[in-house]
Amino acid sequence: xxxxxxxxxxxxxxxxxxxxxxxxxxxxxxxxxxxxxxxxxxxxxxxxxxxxxxxxxxxxxxxxxxxxxxxxxxxxxxxxxxxxxxxxxxxxxxxxxxxxxxxxxxxxxxxxxxxxxxxxxxxxxxxxxxxxxxxxxxxxxxxxxxxxxxxxxxxxxxxxxxxxxxxxxxxxxxxxxxxxxxxxxxxxxxxxxxxxxxxxxxxxxxxxxxxxxxxxxxxxxxxxxxxxxxxxxxxxxxxxxxxxxxxxxxxxxxxxxxxxxxxxxxxxxxxxxxxxxxxxxxxxxxxxxxxxxxxxxxxxxxxxxxxxxxxxxxxxxxxxxxxxxxxxxxxxxxxxxxxxxxxxxxxxxxxxxxxxxxxxxxxxxxxxxxxxxxxxxxxxxxxxx
Numbered sequence: 347x348x349x350x351x352x353x354x355x356x357x358x359x360x361x362x363x364x365x366x367x368x369x370x371x372x373x374x375x376x377x378x379x380x381x382x383x384x385x386x387x388x389x390x391x392x393x394x395x396x397x398x399x400x401x402x403x404x405x406x407x408x409x410x411x412x413x414x415x416x417x418x419x420x421x422x423x424x425x426x427x428x429x430x431x432x433x434x435x436x437x438x439x440x441x442x443x444x445x446x447x448x449x450x451x452x453x454x455x456x457x458x459x460x461x462x463x464x465x466x467x468x469x470x471x472x473x474x475x476x477x478x479x480x481x482x483x484x485x486x487x488x489x490x491x492x493x494x495x496x497x498x499x500x501x502x503x504x505x506x507x508x509x510x511x512x513x514x515x516x517x518x519x520x521x522x523x524x525x526x527x528x529x530x531x532x533x534x535x536x537x538x539x540x541x542x543x544x545x546x547x548x549x550x551x552x553x554x555x556x557x558x559x560x561x562x563x564x565x566x567x568x569x570x571x572x573x574x575x576x577x578x579x580x581x582x583x584x585x586x587x588x589x590x591x592x593x594x595x596x597x598x599x600x601x602x603x604x605x606x607x608x609x610x611x612x613x614x615x616x617x618x619x620x621x622x623x624x625x626x627x628x629x630x631x632x633x634x635x636x637x638x639x640x641x642x643x644x645x646x647x648x649x650x651x652x653x654x655x656x657x658x659x660x661x662x663x664x665x666x667x668x669x670x671x672x673x674x675x676x677x678x679x680x681x682x683x684x685x686x687x688x689x690x691x692x693x694x695x696x697x698x699x700x701x702x703x704x705x706x707x708x709x710x711x712x713x714x715x716x717x718x719x720x721x722x723x724x725x726x727x728x729x730x731x
């Protein structure tokens with residue numbers, strides 16, 4: 347429904363995760379009968395999870411551990427691990443910076459050029475552990491570095507930017523032809539971000555096997571403030587899921603919708619899938635693990651942009667091990683640990699056996715969801731407060 351902004355402008359109402367709730371159905375299910383597995387091209391993962399290509403979240407070591415736990419971790423192939431032979435002192439410095447100096451100093455630290463041979467080396471480190479290797483490159487650099495990633499044995503490529511379109515127009519440079527590149531690269535390619543039906547549909551038509559959905563919802567992202575663009579995640583995911591259906595009817599080909607950002611709890615992940623996502627991409631929850639070298643801090647890929655940063659270094663603290671955060675056990679009641687136990691519980695409680703079935707769950711707009719009956723928790727700062 348269009349809402350009048352003013353005489354010359356109307357707009358749709360959009361919804362975020364805090365605005366909606368999943369509605370119980372007529373049946374429930376034993377949690378042990380719930381299947382969370384995710385099939386992506388020739389790969390099958392126990393969890394519908396991608397860890398985001400952010401240096402604070404994914405390192406070669408955390409990629410290996412996430413693979414062991416059943417997910418797929420994406421290493422930033424233009425990040426600290428491909429700029430520095432030993433990036434640990436850089437992590438230590440970033441964690442020690444005062445808030446007012448963090449962004450400028452990070453710009454300086456990320457000015458170190460990418461060393462292409464390190465791309466090959468890091469991918470090989472992940473592959474040597476026997477897990478799938480996934481890496482992200484930006485549209486402007488993917489053609490330059492892809493052969494180095496291939497040499498390491500990269501399994502899945504993510505072409506990622508704040509917003510990636512199938513039709514980039516430039517009078518100054520020759521833009522990447524996504525259609526031709528994806529056709530020729532000879533590996534599964536995921537592309538994003540996008541946040542609309544038309545944006546998702548056009549990215550699907552490039553031949554990508556998945557699209558990342560999310561512009562601005564991440565914990566460290568400031569795109570919505572710096573550029574004023576973005577769509578609340580529940581609406582963005584549902585629109586992209588609509589594009590997936592249209593594209594499937596158009597071609598008979600299924601493209602995965604991956605919700606990227608804005609998810610902090612198991613309930614958020616459940617809502618993302620109920621809105622139509624096939625999997626979720628997580629950043630800050632991974633950065634808050636004890637295995638992360640970031641010292642309890644998190645930052646996005648645009649935080650260190652040399653002229654227009656669109657992210658901030660935020661403090662996440664350390665919640666627990668990757669295993670505790672992703673699959674439990676949890677000893678706190680705020681939903682930030684055992685995230686996929688939360689998803690399993692949500693699916694069981696609403697009676698759905700698989701992720702694809704759960705995409706059909708009923709949801710409703712529920713403005714009181716976060717506050718109804720929670721006065722004591724909110725006043726005491728516990729649980730949902």
